[in-house]
Amino acid sequence: MDPGVKYEYDVVKGFALSALVWGAVGVLIGLLIAFQMVYPQLNFPPYLTFGRLRVVHVNGLAFGFGLGAIFSMFYYMTQRLAKAPLPFPKLAQVHLWLFNAAIVAAAVTLLMGYSQAKEYAELEWPLDIGVVIIWVMFATNIIGTVIKRKEPYMYVSLWYILATVVTVAVLYIGNNLAIPVGAFKSYPVYAGVDDANVEWWYGHNAVGFVFTTPILAMFYYVLPKATGAPIFSHRLSLLGFWGVVFAYLWTGAHHLVYTPVPNWIQTTAIVFSIFLIAPSWASVVNGYYTMEGRWSQMKDNYLIKFIILGITFYGLQVIQGPSQAIRAISQVVHYTDYIPGHVHMGTMGWVTLTISAMLYYAIPRMYNTEIYSIKIANAHFWLVLVGQLIFSITMWVTGIGQGLMMMEHSPDGSLAYSFIDAIRFNKPFWTMRAIGGVIYFAGFVLFIYNIVMTVRSGKGEKAA
Amino acid sequence: MSVNSRPVVFLVLAVVVISAGTMITTFIPLFAGTTYEKIEGITPYSPLEVVGRDVYVREGCNNCHTQTVRPLKFETDRYGDYSRGGEFQYDRPFQWGSKRTGPDLAREGGKYPDSWQYQHFRDPRSLVPESNMPAYAWLVDEKIDPAYTEKKMKTLGFPYTPEDISALSDKSEMDALVAYMQKMGADWKKMNAKPVAAVSAPAPGENPYAGNEAAIKEGEEIFEANCAACHGERLTGGIGPDLVDDEWLFGGADKDIFTSINGGRPNGMPPFGSTLGDDKIWKVVSFIKSSHAKGHEASEHH
Numbered sequence: 001m002d003p004g005v006k007y008e009y010d011v012v013k014g015f016a017l018s019a020l021v022w023g024a025v026g027v028l029i030g031l032l033i034a035f036q037m038v039y040p041q042l043n044f045p046p047y048l049t050f051g052r053l054r055v056v057h058v059n060g061l062a063f064g065f066g067l068g069a070i071f072s073m074f075y076y077m078t079q080r081l082a083k084a085p086l087p088f089p090k091l092a093q094v095h096l097w098l099f100n101a102a103i104v105a106a107a108v109t110l111l112m113g114y115s116q117a118k119e120y121a122e123l124e125w126p127l128d129i130g131v132v133i134i135w136v137m138f139a140t141n142i143i144g145t146v147i148k149r150k151e152p153y154m155y156v157s158l159w160y161i162l163a164t165v166v167t168v169a170v171l172y173i174g175n176n177l178a179i180p181v182g183a184f185k186s187y188p189v190y191a192g193v194d195d196a197n198v199e200w201w202y203g204h205n206a207v208g209f210v211f212t213t214p215i216l217a218m219f220y221y222v223l224p225k226a227t228g229a230p231i232f233s234h235r236l237s238l239l240g241f242w243g244v245v246f247a248y249l250w251t252g253a254h255h256l257v258y259t260p261v262p263n264w265i266q267t268t269a270i271v272f273s274i275f276l277i278a279p280s281w282a283s284v285v286n287g288y289y290t291m292e293g294r295w296s297q298m299k300d301n302y303l304i305k306f307i308i309l310g311i312t313f314y315g316l317q318v319i320q321g322p323s324q325a326i327r328a329i330s331q332v333v334h335y336t337d338y339i340p341g342h343v344h345m346g347t348m349g350w351v352t353l354t355i356s357a358m359l360y361y362a363i364p365r366m367y368n369t370e371i372y373s374i375k376i377a378n379a380h381f382w383l384v385l386v387g388q389l390i391f392s393i394t395m396w397v398t399g400i401g402q403g404l405m406m407m408e409h410s411p412d413g414s415l416a417y418s419f420i421d422a423i424r425f426n427k428p429f430w431t432m433r434a435i436g437g438v439i440y441f442a443g444f445v446l447f448i449y450n451i452v453m454t455v456r457s458g459k460g461e462k463a464a
Numbered sequence: 465m466s467v468n469s470r471p472v473v474f475l476v477l478a479v480v481v482i483s484a485g486t487m488i489t490t491f492i493p494l495f496a497g498t499t500y501e502k503i504e505g506i507t508p509y510s511p512l513e514v515v516g517r518d519v520y521v522r523e524g525c526n527n528c529h530t531q532t533v534r535p536l537k538f539e540t541d542r543y544g545d546y547s548r549g550g551e552f553q554y555d556r557p558f559q560w561g562s563k564r565t566g567p568d569l570a571r572e573g574g575k576y577p578d579s580w581q582y583q584h585f586r587d588p589r590s591l592v593p594e595s596n597m598p599a600y601a602w603l604v605d606e607k608i609d610p611a612y613t614e615k616k617m618k619t620l621g622f623p624y625t626p627e628d629i630s631a632l633s634d635k636s637e638m639d640a641l642v643a644y645m646q647k648m649g650a651d652w653k654k655m656n657a658k659p660v661a662a663v664s665a666p667a668p669g670e671n672p673y674a675g676n677e678a679a680i681k682e683g684e685e686i687f688e689a690n691c692a693a694c695h696g697e698r699l700t701g702g703i704g705p706d707l708v709d710d711e712w713l714f715g716g717a718d719k720d721i722f723t724s725i726n727g728g729r730p731n732g733m734p735p736f737g738s739t740l741g742d743d744k745i746w747k748v749v750s751f752i753k754s755s756h757a758k759g760h761e762a763s764e765h766h
Contacts, residue, residue: 036598037565040589043598050598051524113522118557146471154468162471163478170482181619182612185518192552193500196560201490245478249485258534259560260549262499265489272485335530335564402564407538414741415541418689419567420594427596 005150007079009366011092013455015072016359018100020448022064023352025107027441029057034434038427047111055122056110061347062120062210064103069355070214071099071138074161076362077221078142081158082149086141095137102130114184118199120206121175124184128176135172139165156237160217163245167209175202197261201252208248211351216244216283218358219311223290225361226303232289236282243279247272254325257334273322280318287311302374305381306357313349317342332407337426338399341392348388348440356380356447363451367458372450380446387440391433398429500549505655508554508622509647511613511629516644518616519603519637520559528597530561531570531648541738544571544649551652556620566597573650577732579703580694581642591693606637668726668742671718673750683751686744690736699755704733707752708759716756721749 036042036050043049075092079085086092106123109115115122123131142165146158154162175198178186190198224231231237253261253269287308291297297304320342323329333339364371371377405425408416467474493499509517520526533539535546547570552558576584583590586604588597610632617624673679688697694704705713714724725745728735736745 040596045602051527054527055524117521117526152469166478167482181616187556192555192558193549194494195558197490246481249482250489259532260547412741415739424594
């Protein structure tokens with residue numbers, strides 16, 4: 001225990017609640033675009049068309065929900081692991097305020113079409129500058145806390161936290177370099193093949209350092225806390241961390257297989273993607289072996305299934321993803337729904353289940369209370385699990401279907417299927433996927449309700 | 465490990481470690497200029513095309529369409545020659561895309577006449593009934609800012625004339641987007657003008673289905689799905705010419721019609737060789753000739 005340390009929890013709470021709001025908005029937009037794919041009459045130009053809304057969905061969830069939760073839990077974990085409070089709490093408050101303003105500005109500008117049209121880097125240059133300012137504020141407090149720590153040895157979560165802070169900065173600045181031509185319009189400094197290569201160096205490492213390393217930080221924190229067990233192997237933690245942080249940066253071009261990017265860069269990316277399975281699974285193995293002798297906790301402690309299913313989806317994700325990089329498989333599935341199927345197992349499965357576990361752990365503690373309802377937490381779990389499985393499985397089926405149809409020749413050598421034939425095949429699966437999304441959203445609403453009710457039952461702040 | 469007790473050292477080490485892949489796969493090749501070969505015949509975008517491209521970027525077309533043909537036979541059969549790096553040397557940002565909810569557009573230029581593009585943007589389902597593309601009719605009312613476009617041309621470093629700029633004032637964003645559609649892959653096509661690879665390259669033989677009622681019925685279905693959008697449900701024309709009048713632009717013999725369908729013709733008839741194949745094309749030819757004959761019978765009774 002750390003008597004006498006007064007941790008700064010206001011920003012932790014503020015970011016957590018902001019993240020939940022943006023999460024709900026982002027998922028709702030996801031529902032709308034899912035239905036737009038089946039019913040194009042649901043497009044309402046100029047603002048509410050699929051081409052603009054998809055971007056708001058991705059940014060709203062990756063940055064509004066994802067980064068919101070990451071900011072929240074990084075502030076929580078770093079202080080507690082350092083046994084030191086944030087050195088600049090007022091700066092963190094400004095960070096919180098600016099973050100929410102930036103997400104609103106992002107949604108508005110993206111709906112207006114002020115987009116760079118580079119995936120996950122669509123925000124135009126004034127917001128890019130805002131992001132950098134926000135990140136510098138964040139980094140100052142995180143690194144400052146670690147430097148002022150009272151606990152000398154940095155726990156594994158802190159490694160992932162520090163790597164995230166520094167790598168996201170490099171990635172975001174690198175890919176967003178642009179020449180402005182208007183108030184909200186710019187042209188990237190890069191062109192064509194180079195722009196593609198830089199974009200996917202960024203894009204895949206956004207996955208690596210927003211959807212992976214921060215979530216691993218949470219995983220390594222909440223698993224021992226929830227089970228009472230130490231992490232199985234420190235050595236595996238080390239290998240996993242340095243392997244992931246090293247290898248991810250080589251893999252970007254697996255998004256560019258069979259494009260005009262040089263073949264050697266593609267092959268390098270494919271090889272490193274396969275390699276990445278090993279250090280990623282170091283954490284999966286760590287997770288399962290930490291549970292050894294404690295598997296009954298899956299039944300007794302509602303939190304454990306969030307954590308274990310989360311790391312399971314992570315394990316599956318980091319095998320499925322690299323397999324998609326292999327040329328023979330890429331031929332079939334690239335440009336199909338298989339890819340969103342893969343993405344959403346990662347985001348809805350790994351990322352969101354782990355964030356849920358972390359918030360279910362931290363919120364009651366900060367508000368000096370218990371979780372409002374374990375029954376609701378369980379219902380939340382099953383709904384999001386079913387919703388996510390429906391999403392991913394329907395998209396894998398439709399993706400492979402479209403992919404194979406596009407490859408097939410008739411005996412006389414002509415193409416067997418027209419493009420629209422594949423779309424006709426996809427439509428019923430798109431409908432099922434949208435229904436899966438509705439189920440998922442129901443679970444997410446229960447999650448928000450449970451957290452809000454927990455907050456309201458809070459008995460005032462603990463001393464430490 | 466002592467580095468885990470020294471955060472500054474740790475941070476420096478992390479930066480070094482992430483720099484390896486970053487520099488080797490991305491930034492060194494970029495600065496070395498070894499990522500693609502410049503292609504002389506590829507020209508920059510005109511002012512109208514720049515506006516069109518920026519509309520494409522704004523509307524997020526990139527979220528449903530790709531712009532790169534892979535060097536795979538099934539892909540080149542469907543879309544044309546595979547994409548070369550140099551074709552994209554003026555693309556800021558690149559728009560290769562990640563998903564085909566709609567088809568690849570890298571070689572869209574010259575595939576359809578302007579009228580097809582205009583109608584498709586206005587109302588996609590009028591040409592492709594099962595399409596899920598949003599309608600962009602509203603672009604017809606969006607004006608272009610000539611001064612802002614000139615600023616864009618200067619920023620991009622593309623050549624232009626004052627006439628190009630002043631001509632923008634009576635064009636709409638729809639005109640610009642159509643111009644951009646017609647630009648994609650057009651330079652490469654011009655540089656490599658050669659007969660489109662047909663399923664059967666030499667001159668076709670005789671129509672095996674002439675007068676065959678069953679084949680004509682099948683041909684009608686194929687026509688409905690692939691040709692009616694441009695040539696009309698009753699073959700009386702629209703975007704494409706009338707097929708039941710007496711004017712044959714490229715010859716009215718069965719083998720002439722076969723060649724038109726198989727390899728396409730200038731000014732907007734796309735090639736259907738690789739998507740339909742000889743057998744289906746002969747059936748369509750039979751259907752067209754039979755409709756043409758029926759039209760004559762009908763008119764003779766007047």
